[in-house]
Amino acid sequence: MRIALVNPVARRTEGYHTIGTAIPHLGLQVLARRVPPGHQVEIIEEIFGQARTAELLTAGRYDLVGVTAYSSGATRAYELAALCRARKLPCILGGSHASAVPQEAARYFDSVAVGECDEVWPQIIADAAAGRLQPMYRGQWSELRDGLGAADQSVQPINGRYDVGCIQTTRGCPVGCDFCSVTRFNGPRFRHRPIDEVVQEWNTTTRKFLFVVDDNFFGVGRADADWAKALLRALITRGKRRLWFSQTTVNMGGDREALRLAYRAGCRGMLVGFETFNPVNLKQYHKGLNAKLLDDYRVLVDGFHAAGVAVFGAFIVGGDDDTEDTVSDTVLAAVRLGVDIMQLTNLTPLPGTKMYDRYMAEGRIFATNYPVDWERYTFVETVYDPRRVSARRLDETICELRQAAATHRWVWKRTLRSLLATRSLSTALFVHGMNKGWVRLARAQAPRDVERFGLPAPGVRSEKILRSFALNPGPAVATS
Numbered sequence: 001m002r003i004a005l006v007n008p009v010a011r012r013t014e015g016y017h018t019i020g021t022a023i024p025h026l027g028l029q030v031l032a033r034r035v036p037p038g039h040q041v042e043i044i045e046e047i048f049g050q051a052r053t054a055e056l057l058t059a060g061r062y063d064l065v066g067v068t069a070y071s072s073g074a075t076r077a078y079e080l081a082a083l084c085r086a087r088k089l090p091c092i093l094g095g096s097h098a099s100a101v102p103q104e105a106a107r108y109f110d111s112v113a114v115g116e117c118d119e120v121w122p123q124i125i126a127d128a129a130a131g132r133l134q135p136m137y138r139g140q141w142s143e144l145r146d147g148l149g150a151a152d153q154s155v156q157p158i159n160g161r162y163d164v165g166c167i168q169t170t171r172g173c174p175v176g177c178d179f180c181s182v183t184r185f186n187g188p189r190f191r192h193r194p195i196d197e198v199v200q201e202w203n204t205t206t207r208k209f210l211f212v213v214d215d216n217f218f219g220v221g222r223a224d225a226d227w228a229k230a231l232l233r234a235l236i237t238r239g240k241r242r243l244w245f246s247q248t249t250v251n252m253g254g255d256r257e258a259l260r261l262a263y264r265a266g267c268r269g270m271l272v273g274f275e276t277f278n279p280v281n282l283k284q285y286h287k288g289l290n291a292k293l294l295d296d297y298r299v300l301v302d303g304f305h306a307a308g309v310a311v312f313g314a315f316i317v318g319g320d321d322d323t324e325d326t327v328s329d330t331v332l333a334a335v336r337l338g339v340d341i342m343q344l345t346n347l348t349p350l351p352g353t354k355m356y357d358r359y360m361a362e363g364r365i366f367a368t369n370y371p372v373d374w375e376r377y378t379f380v381e382t383v384y385d386p387r388r389v390s391a392r393r394l395d396e397t398i399c400e401l402r403q404a405a406a407t408h409r410w411v412w413k414r415t416l417r418s419l420l421a422t423r424s425l426s427t428a429l430f431v432h433g434m435n436k437g438w439v440r441l442a443r444a445q446a447p448r449d450v451e452r453f454g455l456p457a458p459g460v461r462s463e464k465i466l467r468s469f470a471l472n473p474g475p476a477v478a479t480s
Contacts, residue, residue, distance in 0.1 A: 001039045001063040001129050005031055006053065008069050008076035009046040010375040012448065021437060022047060026151055026166040026213055027068050027095065033152035034121045039129075041155065046076070048160030056158070057083055064128045067109075068095035071350050074374040078108040085110065090133050092124060096185050097374075100352030104370065106135060115139035116171070116186065118148050141187040144171060149193050153205045165207030169198050169231060170214045175249075178286045179316070181352040182215050190219055192227050195234050202239045212246035217270070218258060220249060220289060225258060232261035243426060245269035245312065250293055253300030259307030268430040269310040269341070277333050278326075281319030286354075301338045308424040310431050313339035318347030318394055320387040327397040340418045341434045344401060345379040346394070347386075359384050366391075380445065399449040406442035411435045 007025040028043050035041045042062075044053055057065060057080065065084050069077040074097045084091040094113035098105040105112045110133055113124065117139035127133050142148055153165050172187040173180075202210075218228050248270045252258060262270075274297070275287055282291040293300065304311050313334050317326050327344065334342055349356040349365060359365050367373040367383035376383050380398075382391035414435055419428035 001125065002061060003035060003039055003041045003125070004044055004057065004062045004065045005041060006044045006057075006065060006067045006077075006080060007046055008053075008067060008073040008080055009050070010072040010076060010378055011050070012072075012375055012378055012380075022160065022163045023211055024151075024153075024162045024164070024166045025068065026168060029151035029153055029155055029166070030118060030149065030168075031066065031068075031121055032155040033147070033150055034118055036122050036125060039125060043155055043157045045157035045160055045162075046073075048157060050076070052159045053080065054083060057089070058087060062089065064125070065089060065091040066124075067091065067093045069093065069097050070095065071097045071100070071374050072376075072378045073097070074105075075371050076375070078371050081108045081110075090128055092128075092133070092137075096181050096350075096352060099185055100181065100350070102136065108371075111135055111137065113137045113139065116141060118142060141172065141191065144191050144193040145197070147197065150197060150201050153201075153207070162207075165205040165210045166213050167198070167201055167205070167210055168213045169193050170217070170219075173215050175216070175220065175289070176286060176354075178284065178355045178358075179347060179349065179353055181350050184352050186215075190216070190224055195231050198231060199234050199238050202235065202242070208242055210242050210244040212244055214246055216249055217246040218248040218252040218255070220251065225255060229258055229261055232258070232265045235265040236261065239265065242266050243268050243430070245271065245430070247271040247273070249289060250274065250297065250300050251289060253303035253311075254296075256303065256307065259304060259309055263308040263424075267309055268424070268427045269312050269434070270304060271312040271314055271343070272304075273314045274334070274339075275314065275316050276319060276322075277330065278319065278321050280321040284320055297337055305338065305421040308422045308427055310340040310418055310422060310427050311338065312341040312343065312434065313337075314343045314345075316345055316347045317398065318382055318384075318386050322386060322388060322394070324389045324393050324397050326389075327394075327401050331401060338417075338421060340414065340421075340431045341438070343438075344398070346382050346398065348377055348379050349384055350377060396453050399453050402442040402445055402449060406439055406446060411439060 005028045007028055025045065032041045032043065044056055046053060067077050067080060077093060081091050090110050092111040092113055093105045093109040094117050098112050099114045102112045102114050115138055117137060119142050120137050120139050124137055149168055149171065156162060169192065171191050172189050173182045174188050176183040176188065219225055243266045245268060250272050275285055275290060276282060279291055279294060301311050315330050315334065317330065330344065349359045365384045367376045382394050385391060386394055411432065415428050415432040418431040419425065
């Protein structure tokens with residue numbers, strides 16, 4: 001059989017994903033590796049645009065179409081399913097959205113795959129080849145051994161090229177944040193791949209820069225930290241030299257050994273989910289670890305810097321205790337904290353999360369014209385009613401942030417500060433590239449912002465944001 005694996009994206013964010021770095025949808029490459037011999041597989045990746053998708057799917061070149069979609073891409077996924085079904089081309093949907101709302105997905109697709117489907121994917125292909133594709137398949141949280149979780153990184157999209165590589169070493173998360181679907185989708189415990197298998201895949205990819213996509217590289221307990229350090233030692237001694245970044249929790253900043261090993265293994269940045277500086281919101285989000293360490297944030301950020309690792313701080317706005325001042329206050333606090341790169345997104349109650357269930361029960365979500373409104377769940381729009389500020393006003397303040405980021409000359413100042421803090425040129429260059437990407441993202445979003453809000457008039461809040469971008473409070477002193 002000839003198989004197409006498709007990643008659809010929302011029209012509102014078409015091209016948005018490639019302005020900084022074209023990062024693979026790792027799930028497609030994982031499924032590509034699981035395709036049994038005798039079948040052909042191609043990836044159609046809509047982060048490179050939607051122009052060719054319909055042409056490719058209707059050219060008679062495929063016998064099965066497999067789609068994986070986040071909630072924001074579900075509307076587009078259902079359109080592609082209609083295109084396939086009109087031509088009697090079997091199509092199946094998997095991924096986090098299908099797993100959260102399988103009955104909805106079943107109205108549009110011939111088949112739905114719920115949960116992690118690494119193990120069941122070969123059976124799906126066999127059933128499709130025999131003309132007996134089942135309406136529903138259910139995966140399970142398998143132990144990631146004997147190749148499970150590995151990706152075929154040689155399979156590149158036929159409509160574009162990724163410019164970094166992705167690899168996953170661990171799935172699952174025990175934290176269970178209120179707004180996150182990872183625990184429901186990937187399970188409440190960390191499942192580690194065998195270190196030898198990780199190193200083998202690490203050495204086979206041709207990409208010089210990697211994104212280790214683990215939701216929490218370091219973990220939250222001693223056993224997880226010990227495993228991470230063992231992996232880092234293996235990469236140092238047996239892995240090819242590559243630079244990379246990953247995602248972790250703030251507690252890693254207190255483990256000097258782990259951070260030094262990470263730097264020696266090529267890590268130049270860690271995305272840290274600070275989420276908010278507000279303890280009320282941290283409690284709402286079920287971020288107990290962050291709440292416990294809130295007063296130690298500066299020391300922990302200094303710990304990352306001392307080892308040469310940049311801090312990519314992730315923040316969300318829209319919690320029950322947030323106001324229209326939260327965006328500017330958060331940016332100012334993050335820069336003063338020493339965060340090198342910042343990601344600030346709208347709180348988005350995704351289906352399959354505890355937050356979505358609660359907000360729906362409270363009648364707070366207004367973007368419910370499904371499936372059309374799934375395109376609004378992009379993390380750049382408020383789709384529910386916050387407690388202390390209107391949805392529109394909150395979005396306006398984030399618009400002000402993007403306009404400040406797009407117009408103010410702050411990137412080189414941040415690069416220099418990161419160089420002084422980490423004493424690592426390669427880390428500073430990573431910071432510089434990521435922040436330049438953020439400027440490009442802000443400029444790309446600007447036409448949509450103007451369409452929604454017009455140009456916000458300068459005011460106290462705008463000036464505060466501009467000052468925060470220019471702020472250069474001086475780095476923490478590196479000790480290594």
